[in-house]
Amino acid sequence: MHNAAFDALGLKWRYVLLPAPRERLEAALAELKVSGYAGANVTTPHKQVVMPCLDTITKEAQAMGAVNTIAVRDGQLGGYNTDGAGFLLALRASGFEPRGQRAVVMGAGGAARAVVHGLVGAGAQQVVLLNRTVARARAMVADLAGYADGRCELHALPLTLEALVESTRVADLFVNATTLGMWPRADASPWPSHLPFPAHLVVSDLVYNPQETRLLSQARDSGAQCVGGLEMLVRQGALAFQIWTGESAPLEVMRRAAREALER
Numbered sequence: 001m002h003n004a005a006f007d008a009l010g011l012k013w014r015y016v017l018l019p020a021p022r023e024r025l026e027a028a029l030a031e032l033k034v035s036g037y038a039g040a041n042v043t044t045p046h047k048q049v050v051m052p053c054l055d056t057i058t059k060e061a062q063a064m065g066a067v068n069t070i071a072v073r074d075g076q077l078g079g080y081n082t083d084g085a086g087f088l089l090a091l092r093a094s095g096f097e098p099r100g101q102r103a104v105v106m107g108a109g110g111a112a113r114a115v116v117h118g119l120v121g122a123g124a125q126q127v128v129l130l131n132r133t134v135a136r137a138r139a140m141v142a143d144l145a146g147y148a149d150g151r152c153e154l155h156a157l158p159l160t161l162e163a164l165v166e167s168t169r170v171a172d173l174f175v176n177a178t179t180l181g182m183w184p185r186a187d188a189s190p191w192p193s194h195l196p197f198p199a200h201l202v203v204s205d206l207v208y209n210p211q212e213t214r215l216l217s218q219a220r221d222s223g224a225q226c227v228g229g230l231e232m233l234v235r236q237g238a239l240a241f242q243i244w245t246g247e248s249a250p251l252e253v254m255r256r257a258a259r260e261a262l263e264r
């Protein structure tokens, strides 16, 4: 989607893949500074470990505890996080405004951190975090408590059937920020198959491959409103594009290219 966007704006830039296993991460970052790169995206599992290697980090990315975008300027590496803002843009584009709403977020990895930070910043009333490893969810609540500053109630619960049913019963939004349902395990779902999906929820699945996840089809079958992960992918990418180039991203070009790549 980035190469399609560069082409559409007539920029002679290229987005390439750089393999960076953990033991080569520092070397890969040093290469960015001297090899003419304008920046990079960072993906799991490097979103947190990359942080001590950067020269500057935005307040937002610091509060999230994760970086997904790096810009190279004057030989310095700047860290940003566009996932939270990308998530909010996708949610709002679907017509859902988080202010004053209650959300249940499943997962406690880098993506969940960005989502919870985004929801708190947007004025959500309450966020319940459900995670298989509850210690990770508790650590996230502790990390984000200062940012929430009493404006938003944050709770961490272990991922049990009872917690899922009880928390979603009174929620407005359900977000899947786990890897459940992602290719090649597309038959998996964070929502148990024997349990009817609550039709009153808006559901946002961060998984974008496949575009129509099992969770989304369970939700759609019950009449719930769905937001797929592709729009967040495009929006976070568009924000990164703007950071690197200083130009507005051609959203529709990026959306079409991302969809075509996933359908290939």
Ligand SMILES: NC(=O)c1ccc[n+]([C@@H]2O[C@H](COP(=O)([O-])OP(=O)(O)OC[C@H]3O[C@@H](n4cnc5c(N)ncnc54)[C@H](OP(=O)(O)O)[C@@H]3O)[C@@H](O)[C@H]2O)c1
Binding pocket: 044, 083, 086, 106, 107, 108, 109, 110, 111, 112, 131, 132, 133, 134, 136, 159, 177, 178, 179, 180, 182, 206, 207, 208, 229, 230, 232, 233, 234, 236
């Ligand atoms: N649409 C977008 O733009 C976008 C952006 C970022 C990420 N994503 C997607 O978001 C998802 C999460 O990414 P991430 O970077 O946060 O990954 P991550 O840091 O590896 O976290 C994975 C999360 O999934 C949970 N999980 C994994 N397998 C599970 C299972 N069998 N049962 C219950 N929970 C399970 C983990 O729980 P434990 O803590 O217990 O291990 C953890 O909370 C991925 O599918 C990624 O593609 C999408």
